[in-house]
Amino acid sequence: MVMMFEKWVSTILFLQFCWAGCGFCGKVLVWPCDMSHWLNQKIILEELLQRGHEVTVLTSSQNLLVDYENSSGLNFEVIFVSQDRESAEKNLEEFLYLAVNIMPSLSLWQSAKLFQNFFLQATEYFEELCLKAVYNQSLMEKLQETKYDVMFIDPVIPCGELVAELLGIPFVHTIRLSIGNTVEKYCGHLPVPPSYVPAAMGGLIDRMTFLERVKNMMFIFFFDFVLQQYDFKFWNQFYSEALGRPTTLCETMGKAEIWLIRTYWDFEFPRPYLPNFEFVGGLHCKPAKPLPKEMEDFVQSSGEDGVVAFSLGSMVKNLTEEKANLIASALAQIPQKVLWRYQGKKPATLGANTRIFDWLPQNDLLGHPKTKAFITHGGTNGIYEAIYHGIPMVGIPMFADQPDNIAHMRAKGAAVEVNFNTMTSADLLSALRTVINDPSYKENAMRLSRIHHDQPVKPLDRAVFWIEFVMRHKGAKHLRPASHDLTWFQYHSLDVIGFLLACVTTVIFMVTKCCLFSCKKIGKTGKKKKRE
Ligand SMILES: *[C@@H]1O[C@H](CO)[C@@H](O)[C@H](O)[C@H]1NC(C)=O
Ligand SMILES: *[C@@H]1O[C@H](CO)[C@@H](O)[C@H](O)[C@H]1NC(C)=O
Ligand SMILES: *[C@@H]1O[C@H](CO)[C@@H](O)[C@H](O)[C@H]1NC(C)=O
Numbered sequence: 001m002v003m004m005f006e007k008w009v010s011t012i013l014f015l016q017f018c019w020a021g022c023g024f025c026g027k028v029l030v031w032p033c034d035m036s037h038w039l040n041q042k043i044i045l046e047e048l049l050q051r052g053h054e055v056t057v058l059t060s061s062q063n064l065l066v067d068y069e070n071s072s073g074l075n076f077e078v079i080f081v082s083q084d085r086e087s088a089e090k091n092l093e094e095f096l097y098l099a100v101n102i103m104p105s106l107s108l109w110q111s112a113k114l115f116q117n118f119f120l121q122a123t124e125y126f127e128e129l130c131l132k133a134v135y136n137q138s139l140m141e142k143l144q145e146t147k148y149d150v151m152f153i154d155p156v157i158p159c160g161e162l163v164a165e166l167l168g169i170p171f172v173h174t175i176r177l178s179i180g181n182t183v184e185k186y187c188g189h190l191p192v193p194p195s196y197v198p199a200a201m202g203g204l205i206d207r208m209t210f211l212e213r214v215k216n217m218m219f220i221f222f223f224d225f226v227l228q229q230y231d232f233k234f235w236n237q238f239y240s241e242a243l244g245r246p247t248t249l250c251e252t253m254g255k256a257e258i259w260l261i262r263t264y265w266d267f268e269f270p271r272p273y274l275p276n277f278e279f280v281g282g283l284h285c286k287p288a289k290p291l292p293k294e295m296e297d298f299v300q301s302s303g304e305d306g307v308v309a310f311s312l313g314s315m316v317k318n319l320t321e322e323k324a325n326l327i328a329s330a331l332a333q334i335p336q337k338v339l340w341r342y343q344g345k346k347p348a349t350l351g352a353n354t355r356i357f358d359w360l361p362q363n364d365l366l367g368h369p370k371t372k373a374f375i376t377h378g379g380t381n382g383i384y385e386a387i388y389h390g391i392p393m394v395g396i397p398m399f400a401d402q403p404d405n406i407a408h409m410r411a412k413g414a415a416v417e418v419n420f421n422t423m424t425s426a427d428l429l430s431a432l433r434t435v436i437n438d439p440s441y442k443e444n445a446m447r448l449s450r451i452h453h454d455q456p457v458k459p460l461d462r463a464v465f466w467i468e469f470v471m472r473h474k475g476a477k478h479l480r481p482a483s484h485d486l487t488w489f490q491y492h493s494l495d496v497i498g499f500l501l502a503c504v505t506t507v508i509f510m511v512t513k514c515c516l517f518s519c520k521k522i523g524k525t526g527k528k529k530k531r532e
Pocket of ligand 1: 070072
């Protein structure tokens with residue numbers, strides 16, 4: 001029944017896109033962000049290409065995964081910055097070293113400060129990139145002449161919105177979350193009630209005790225006023241100068257027609273959102289393909305016990321010897337076979353059941369019927385592959401949105417969390433045994449999977465639909481809340497509250513004054529009467 005329905009929907013969609021696609025082939029300009037963000041964005045770009053659109057990526061020469069030398073159908077406009085790829089790689093390694101080895105042992109405050117310093121240091125590089133984009137007359141003229149219909153922007157690196165404003169084209173954002181949700185909240189005007197929406201990166205869930213709500217409020221203050229993703233002061237000035245009128249980074253970002261959020265209700269806690277926010281998490285997920293022969297043989301050799309997939313993501317390449325040994329000795333104690341994606345030195349305690357791979361076809365492995373559990377750092381892409389295939393998880397989060405992602409999965413009963421910094425072999429082993437042997441984890445993972453699959457339109461089709469919608473209608477102004485035209489005190493109705501309070505105060509004042517006056521009068525006449 002469900003399959004029939006799906007078929008029917010996809011036939012209609014196909015006809016619709018064929019009709020709309022052939023009649024309307026637009027031009028898309030892309031402002032990407034590197035690493036896993038790009039891998040996700042690229043899925044949408046490939047779909048746009050397939051539907052006949054022309055896609056041009058405006059990229060920095062320093063990006064590592066944005067493969068501008070090998071076009072694969074995409075056009076590239078490369079901005080050459082002074083830093084080369086090697087030093088970008090070095091910076092990334094430095095950051096990962098901090099994130100993996102230093103940050104977990106610091107207090108929340110200290111690690112946040114370190115994180116912020118790293119972001120602010122990057123401002124210098126982002127500034128160069130932006131200068132070389134918007135102040136390069138011939139580049140801007142070339143882009144202007146091409147007459148793009150839409151710009152598709154990952155706002156982690158500022159400047160995309162500025163280019164769109166200068167070219168006068170509508171734009172669509174793609175984002176998982178910003179630190180503390182401040183960008184969605186202040187620039188996109190997404191409502192974030194602190195009583196049941198946990199601050200992003202605080203690791204809290206939607207059902208909070210009183211003390212947790214206190215903590216959540218403190219996180220919100222902290223993210224709003226202390227730890228910020230961008231150097232707002234710098235960018236406000238930069239944007240104002242480039243546009244020749246006073247503006248702010250946030251105001252410019254707020255002009256996004258549509259915000260494509262890389263999660264969905266299988267992952268998110270229910271919360272209020274706006275009509276121009278579309279939740280498209282898991283758009284990269286696909287049914288599993290067969291594994292390479294050697295890997296398939298290894299998986300089959302596990303028999304009834306099945307296998308465990310283990311990856312800490314594309315960024316973490318090696319661990320300290322001590323950590324690697326600790327992990328390997330825990331893995332050696334389970335009856336399952338383990339496929340571990342790891343590029344560091346082979347740990348001495350590696351068990352016979354564990355095999356190390358440079359790379360894993362993660363989606364295909366998670367979709368394999370023998371896979372029982374997934375050990376993950378908690379990146380959004382990996383979590384979505386596990387949700388798609390209904391695989392319970394052991395989360396070892398390290399930085400950025402990872403602790404938050406694992407908190408979501410834990411709250412939904414599909415994951416057990418292990419602290420990367422303090423874990424022992426026994427902790428990891430017990431977490432693994434729990435998710436494999438306690439059937440509730442598998443059931444919950446399957447429930448999330450069913451929610452994910454049972455959508456009227458698939459996330460990738462929805463993402464592409466909204467980009468095409470913006471192209472066809474030159475924006476999506478009918479979805480834009482009027483709050484964008486209000487000042488912050490009007491938005492919170494502070495002016496109205498102030499006015500009403502003033503009215504009430506005046507009335508109370510008048511009434512008391514009158515009372516006092518007449519009381520005095522009565523008192524006086526009373527006294528007079530007495531004297532008489
Ligand atoms: C370009 O990409 C294709 C497919 O992804 C790959 O087979 C080919 O080796 C790549 N070429 C270069 C020069 O990297
Ligand atoms: C400006 O852009 C053009 C066209 O993309 C490029 O050829 C040129 O090298 C750029 N100039 C500078 C100074 O980056
Ligand atoms: C990672 O590996 C390199 C060389 O293999 C080594 O020099 C470095 O210390 C390792 N990093 C960690 C955190 O162990």
